[in-house]
Amino acid sequence: MAARYDRAITVFSPDGHLFQVEYAQEAVKKGSTAVGIRGKDIVVLGVEKKSVAKLQEERTVRKICALDEHVCMAFAGLTADARIVINRARVECQSHRLTVEDPVTVEYITRYIATLKQRYTQSNGRRPFGISALIVGFDYDGTPRLYQTDPSGTYHAWKANAIGRSAKTVREFLEKNYTEEAIAGDNEAIKLAIKALLEVVQSGGKNIELAVIRRNQPLKILESKEIETLVTEIEKEKEEEAEKKKQKKST
Amino acid sequence: MAEKRWKVMPPQALSFPQGLCGVMVLHFSVCMHSMFEPLNLSTTIMATFFGEVLSVYSRAVEEDDDELDENEEDEQIRRELEEKREVHLHWSPEVSESLKSGNKLQCSNFVLAVGQNASSFLSVHILSTANWDTIGRASAWNERSRAVTGQSCEESACVFYRHKDNPTVLICQVSCYVAEDQLFQWTEKVFDCLQHRELNVTVLSDTSVADYKTADYLGGSSAPFLRSLHTSAFGDQPVCQSLEQPNIVTGLPAAVLNHCQVHRIAAVVYQCYSDVIGPDSVTMETYKPVLTKLGRSIQLDLSPSTDALRKFVRTTDLQSNLYI
Numbered sequence: 001m002a003a004r005y006d007r008a009i010t011v012f013s014p015d016g017h018l019f020q021v022e023y024a025q026e027a028v029k030k031g032s033t034a035v036g037i038r039g040k041d042i043v044v045l046g047v048e049k050k051s052v053a054k055l056q057e058e059r060t061v062r063k064i065c066a067l068d069e070h071v072c073m074a075f076a077g078l079t080a081d082a083r084i085v086i087n088r089a090r091v092e093c094q095s096h097r098l099t100v101e102d103p104v105t106v107e108y109i110t111r112y113i114a115t116l117k118q119r120y121t122q123s124n125g126r127r128p129f130g131i132s133a134l135i136v137g138f139d140y141d142g143t144p145r146l147y148q149t150d151p152s153g154t155y156h157a158w159k160a161n162a163i164g165r166s167a168k169t170v171r172e173f174l175e176k177n178y179t180e181e182a183i184a185g186d187n188e189a190i191k192l193a194i195k196a197l198l199e200v201v202q203s204g205g206k207n208i209e210l211a212v213i214r215r216n217q218p219l220k221i222l223e224s225k226e227i228e229t230l231v232t233e234i235e236k237e238k239e240e241e242a243e244k245k246k247q248k249k250s251t
Numbered sequence: 252m253a254e255k256r257w258k259v260m261p262p263q264a265l266s267f268p269q270g271l272c273g274v275m276v277l278h279f280s281v282c283m284h285s286m287f288e289p290l291n292l293s294t295t296i297m298a299t300f301f302g303e304v305l306s307v308y309s310r311a312v313e314e315d316d317d318e319l320d321e322n323e324e325d326e327q328i329r330r331e332l333e334e335k336r337e338v339h340l341h342w343s344p345e346v347s348e349s350l351k352s353g354n355k356l357q358c359s360n361f362v363l364a365v366g367q368n369a370s371s372f373l374s375v376h377i378l379s380t381a382n383w384d385t386i387g388r389a390s391a392w393n394e395r396s397r398a399v400t401g402q403s404c405e406e407s408a409c410v411f412y413r414h415k416d417n418p419t420v421l422i423c424q425v426s427c428y429v430a431e432d433q434l435f436q437w438t439e440k441v442f443d444c445l446q447h448r449e450l451n452v453t454v455l456s457d458t459s460v461a462d463y464k465t466a467d468y469l470g471g472s473s474a475p476f477l478r479s480l481h482t483s484a485f486g487d488q489p490v491c492q493s494l495e496q497p498n499i500v501t502g503l504p505a506a507v508l509n510h511c512q513v514h515r516i517a518a519v520v521y522q523c524y525s526d527v528i529g530p531d532s533v534t535m536e537t538y539k540p541v542l543t544k545l546g547r548s549i550q551l552d553l554s555p556s557t558d559a560l561r562k563f564v565r566t567t568d569l570q571s572n573l574y575i
Contacts, residue, residue, distance in 0.1 A: 079572055079575040
């Protein structure tokens with residue numbers, strides 16, 4: 001039974017499970033939802049804002065962080081683990097710039113983070129990192145990229161993905177609604193991210209935080225006013241859709 | 252009669268290795284000065300970690316009772332502690348009157364909720380309809396009770412409610428911890444006040460999914476879920492599957508189930524395995540099928556107001572910065 005094979009990270013169970021890694025994936029599910037969307041000229045990261053305590057400074061509770069000017073990431077899971085991973089990634093980005101005189105590609109930095117995470121699944125006495133990350137950015141040739149890493153150290157490229165609590169629901173929504181026309185323009189991609197989050201975020205627009213990177217532009221975190229405007233637009237579109245459907249039915 | 256004189260030989264010097272774990276058993280022999288009885292006794296000493304020594308007495312031996320005699324002060328302290336840990340039942344005046352005159356409480360349905368989620372579930376879905384009278388309270392002090400001074404705080408006590416229109420339906424919420432030595436007392440005292448004929452007992456209990464032992468890997472999506480365990484007198488069909496081996500029910504639900512099995516009362520325990528510590532609306536919803544089954548006797552508020560829910564569901568996320 002699981003109880004005997006989950007004590008030490010380096011022990012496989014008889015049926016091939018690494019229970020600590022699987023439990024770390026459970027820890028990720030305890031973090032709030034984050035969604036990433038790769039558009040044509042834009043990449044979008046949306047997160048469900050964690051409700052802060054009354055006396056806590058909201059600014060210090062961030063799920064989206066820039067790793068370099070052209071790369072940023074959102075994570076879900078243990079806050080402290082995320083801080084360590086982000087610090088190492090940031091140092092690596094600058095080290096790469098100085099050594100190779102080129103900014104990192106998104107794939108490179110994702111691979112670096114994933115290797116770091118994998119190392120912690122294979123040494124004794126250390127537990128895996130309890131975070132999953134969505135890394136977005138543009139390579140120097142202008143291609144938009146979205147990668148996802150998880151506590152086991154695997155990483156994959158995605159067109160759109162979600163991590164954290166209710167990630168499954170958001171992913172299903174994205175599978176249905178990620179179409180070429182849905183990401184045709186920048187605004188549409190942003191709206192798709194908001195719509196995906198609204199599926200699972202309880203209190204609407206004020207609990208959503210959004211960050212975008214456009215080609216050759218630095219990371220931009222949208223203000224809450226902009227998000228509210230977009231949310232109202234989305235709701236209007238939904239109503240119009242509902243009206244059209246009603247009219248169709250009656251004719 | 253030959254006087255027996257006992258001489259204890261010191262244990263052989265053994266070196267304790269660093270990082271000793273597990274049990275070490277030392278034998279030392281007790282010599283007898285009498286010539287007529289053979290040397291046949293030994294006492295073993297057990298050490299479970301470096302420095303700890305527990306005496307383990309063999310049953311075949313008549314022990315020297317001198318060391319076991321406590322002095323008066325120790326006895327008094329022990330007695331006071333026992334009194335403090337006694338389970339007290341405080342009934343409302345009319346109930347205590349009827350109990351004193353020898354009539355037990357008429358009861359056809361007794362619903363017991365053990366744990367925060369179970370108690371909150373009852374509060375939100377049943378007690379909110381305000382058709383319930385508080386008829387009594389049980390208090391059990393132990394190391395985990397928060398109230399230190401004489402007056403026990405209301406929230407930690409176990410409260411009994413009775414339906415106004417149907418006085419044979421009783422509900423009890425237990426959100427405090429009842430220690431192992433108090434479980435039997437609690438059960439005996441409570442069930443002594445209830446009449447046993449045609450009594451149906453339902454127990455709702457919370458526990459952590461980490462305690463659920465299974466050979467298959469449990470993905471997070473399966474929790475929370477219900478498992479049931481019932482007495483042989485329980486004729487009905489439980490609303491969920493039975494608790495599989497080697498899982499067990501412990502604590503107050505186990506004590507109640509045990510009591511009901513012995514006294515042939517129909518009883519069922521619904522154990523809810525949840526991955527959330529503390530009251531949580533999803534966990535509370537898991538109990539709904541149980542009460543739909545209890546039917547007309549208890550009115551169920553199937554869609555509680557968000558205010559009522561909010562009062563009972565503590566958002567642990569707010570205070571904890573562990574996950575983001």
